[in-house]
Amino acid sequence: DIVMTQSPDSLAVSLGDRATINCKSSQSVFFSSNNKNYLTWFQQKPGQPPKVLIYWASTRGSGVPDRFSGSGSGTDFTLTISSLQAEDVAVYYCHQYYSTPYTFGQGTKLEIK
Amino acid sequence: QVQLVESGGGVVQPGRSLRLSCAASGFPFSSYAINWVRQAPGKGLEWVAVIWSDGNTKYYADSVKGRFTIFRDNSKNTLSLQMNSLRVEDTAVYYCVRADGYLDYWGQGTLVTVSS
Numbered sequence: 001d002i003v004m005t006q007s008p009d010s011l012a013v014s015l016g017d018r019a020t021i022n023c024k025s026s027q028s029v030f031f032s033s034n035n036k037n038y039l040t041w042f043q044q045k046p047g048q049p050p051k052v053l054i055y056w057a058s059t060r061g062s063g064v065p066d067r068f069s070g071s072g073s074g075t076d077f078t079l080t081i082s083s084l085q086a087e088d089v090a091v092y093y094c095h096q097y098y099s100t101p102y103t104f105g106q107g108t109k110l111e112i113k
Numbered sequence: 114q115v116q117l118v119e120s121g122g123g124v125v126q127p128g129r130s131l132r133l134s135c136a137a138s139g140f141p142f143s144s145y146a147i148n149w150v151r152q153a154p155g156k157g158l159e160w161v162a163v164i165w166s167d168g169n170t171k172y173y174a175d176s177v178k179g180r181f182t183i184f185r186d187n188s189k190n191t192l193s194l195q196m197n198s199l200r201v202e203d204t205a206v207y208y209c210v211r212a213d214g215y216l217d218y219w220g221q222g223t224l225v226t227v228s229s
Contacts, residue, residue: 040215042158049208049219050158056215093158097215100172102148102160 002027002096006105012113019081021108023094028074031098038098041070041079043090044107050093054079086112115139115218117209122223125199133223135192135209143187146212149194151205152222159205162194163212177203199227 003026013019029038037057042050052061054070057077067082081088089112094105121133135147149161162173162183171183182195192209206222 036214038215042216044158049222050216051219052215052217055217095158095216097212100163101174102163102216104158104160107157 001101002103004094004096004103004105006108010109012111013084014113016083019084021079021092023077023105025075025096029096029098030074037073038096039077040095042093045090117220119209119220119223122225124226126229127227129199130197133194133207137190142190147192148210148212150208150210153205201227203227
């Protein structure tokens with residue numbers, strides 16, 4: 001099984017500052033035949049289902065503000081929020097859809113400092 | 114627009130069975146793999162099962178293998194999850210999630226509570 005490990009578990013950032021969340025997979029999630037990393041970032045707010053922020057490691061989802069960006073390849077990935085807004089308070093998850101069992105990181109709780 | 118609507122959740126005693134359903138609309142259902150993902154109260158996300166578009170290929174998390182069965186009816190645009198021998202630790206919100214190389218559209222979820 002591919003283990004997804006996020007860091008940190010929680011993060012407090014001031015409004016307007018940068019927030020960075022890391023995700024490490026125990027095996028590569030890069031599929032060479034189509035040059036894609038099967039790594040997705042989700043945002044989840046209380047009482048709501050998760051929302052896709054970033055897919056293929058670096059492609060922004062539909063309607064996602066450009067302050068959200070994803071980077072990395074293989075086993076190491078990063079979600080960056082360039083200028084934190086109040087509405088970004090949420091739990092963030094990374095997820096691999098490379099091989100079953102598909103697995104999630106444990107989540108990172110993002111709060112306002 | 115893409116819609117996935119789960120139903121069938123409720124309170125059930127340990128050892129009993131429950132069947133969840135997911136009604137899909139707004140996309141060609143038979144062309145997509147569909148997953149079940151669950152979230153225990155206050156906990157993280159856990160992938161449960163996937164069924165590919167043709168309905169013949171299925172994979173399960175070890176935690177539910179042998180107890181849960183995923184199946185679909187492409188003529189009715191519905192997905193189901195038959196859950197047998199339920200355990201307290203199966204208590205969670207269960208989400209129906211479409212996949213297009215990644216989990217792209219999620220339903221609102223249905224709550225399953227396993228309790229005596």
